[in-house]
Amino acid sequence: MQNQNEVVKDDKVEECGNSSAECDPSFQQEEEESAKVPYVADKEPLSSLSAEYKAGSPILLQKIKILENQYIAIRRTRGDGNCFFRSFMFSYLEHILESQDRAEVDRIKANVETCRKTLQNLGYTDFTFADFFALFLEQLDDILQGSEEESISYEELVNRSRDQSVSDYIVMFFRFVTAGEIRTRAEFFEPFITGNTTVDQFCKTSVEPMGEESDHIHITALSDALGVAIRVVYLDRSSCDSGGVTVNHHDFVPVGTTNEKEVGASAPFITLLYRPGHYDILYPKPPCKVLDNVEK
Numbered sequence: 001m002q003n004q005n006e007v008v009k010d011d012k013v014e015e016c017g018n019s020s021a022e023c024d025p026s027f028q029q030e031e032e033e034s035a036k037v038p039y040v041a042d043k044e045p046l047s048s049l050s051a052e053y054k055a056g057s058p059i060l061l062q063k064i065k066i067l068e069n070q071y072i073a074i075r076r077t078r079g080d081g082n083c084f085f086r087s088f089m090f091s092y093l094e095h096i097l098e099s100q101d102r103a104e105v106d107r108i109k110a111n112v113e114t115c116r117k118t119l120q121n122l123g124y125t126d127f128t129f130a131d132f133f134a135l136f137l138e139q140l141d142d143i144l145q146g147s148e149e150e151s152i153s154y155e156e157l158v159n160r161s162r163d164q165s166v167s168d169y170i171v172m173f174f175r176f177v178t179a180g181e182i183r184t185r186a187e188f189f190e191p192f193i194t195g196n197t198t199v200d201q202f203c204k205t206s207v208e209p210m211g212e213e214s215d216h217i218h219i220t221a222l223s224d225a226l227g228v229a230i231r232v233v234y235l236d237r238s239s240c241d242s243g244g245v246t247v248n249h250h251d252f253v254p255v256g257t258t259n260e261k262e263v264g265a266s267a268p269f270i271t272l273l274y275r276p277g278h279y280d281i282l283y284p285k286p287p288c289k290v291l292d293n294v295e296k
Contacts, residue, residue, distance in 0.1 A: 040090045040161040041076040043283065049074055059237050062245040067233070067273075067282075074273060075281040081211035084218065084272070084279040085174045090161050091270045091281050092228065097143045097157055105140050111227050112137065118180040118225075132173035135166065168210065175210075178218050179203040181225035192217055213277065216250075223252040229268035233282060235275045 046068050053060050075090070077083045096105060112133060119129055139160070145151040152160075160166045182189045186199040193202045206212050223230050233249040251268060271282040 035078070035080075037076060037078045038162045039078050039080075039086055039164070039167045040158065042158075043073045043075045046071050046074055057237055059245055060235065063235055063247050066245070066247045067235070070285060071233075071271075071282045072285045073283040075283070077280055079278050081213050082168075082171050084214035085171045085222075086161070086167060087272050087279045087281050088174065088222065088230065088270060089167070089170050090157075091272070093139055093143060093157060093161075094154075095269050096140065097151060097154065100145060100151070102144060105144055108226055108228070109137065109140065111225065112177075115177045115180055115225055118184055119176060122180060122183055124176075124180075129173075129176045132169050132176060135169045136173040139166075139170065171210065174222060175208050177225045178221045179207045181221040182207065182217065185221075185224075189217055189221065214279075219252050224254050224256075227254045228270065229253050231268045231271045232274050232279075233271065235273060 046064075050061070050064050050068070053064060075087075077086045077090075095101075116129075116133055120126070142152045143157070182203055183199060190199050193199065197205075202217075207218065219230060219232065222228075230252045231249055232252070233247060235247070238248070253268075267284065271284060273280045273282045
């Protein structure tokens with residue numbers, strides 16, 4: 001695992017012209033196809049990934065076989081530039097729904113309040129972000145089982161994640177949290193911002209607007225701000241120096257968390273699959289149970 005104080009840079013495709021359509025004539029068609037995908041799709045067996053790359057690169061097919069040994073399912077998200085935040089959103093809320101971890105909800109609520117104060121101290125007016133914060137906190141309350149009312153169902157969580165009025169608001173919540181963290185720690189993030197762009201300009205053009213893609217800067221900032229560890233698994237054509245094929249991953253462990261050692265010792269409960277320009281959700285296989293009568 002790399003040092004948690006480092007921001008890892010991805011290889012990026014160079015831009016040409018002023019729009020994606022100028023770079024690729026099929027851009028509009030791809031955009032239309034993307035719009036047919038739900039913001040958050042149904043869970044699929046990982047074999048669907050193999051079928052997708054059936055006639056593709058041999059290296060990718062080998063890597064997918066490796067993934068099939070470790071992961072049981074994938075949940076795709078719409079490729080609209082918000083896929084990282086939407087993947088994080090659903091994966092985190094799904095974890096809370098399944099675990100009913102009140103301590104985790106109390107912890108993240110405290111971090112959310114810190115993020116609110118951070119934005120206020122940076123000069124953001126409350127009306128620009130208050131609704132986004134309120135809706136995220138509302139989802140947490142609805143997911144936890146109360147003393148009188150039951151939590152929302154899994155189906156309702158999926159429906160809300162596909163409802164633009166809910167899903168986009170929570171994405172904006174994450175974008176403001178990310179921007180606040182980057183601005184607050186400007187000296188740390190500035191060296192990783194390319195193109196002679198200032199931290200302020202980067203946040204205004206590449207973090208806060210909907211539809212802007214995320215990279216390691218965004219992931220690091222969101223993980224640190226909310227105190228949530230994230231594992232990103234990379235499906236690309238790279239191979240190791242020894243000539244073998246391996247699947248690389250990077251764990252983003254929040255800086256300064258009280259349980260940093262424990263988080264680093266085990267896989268984060270949020271696992272995302274990164275393919276150049278896109279993030280989906282991965283579901284690890286459950287650990288094998290050890291039989292009591294096995295000889296030691």
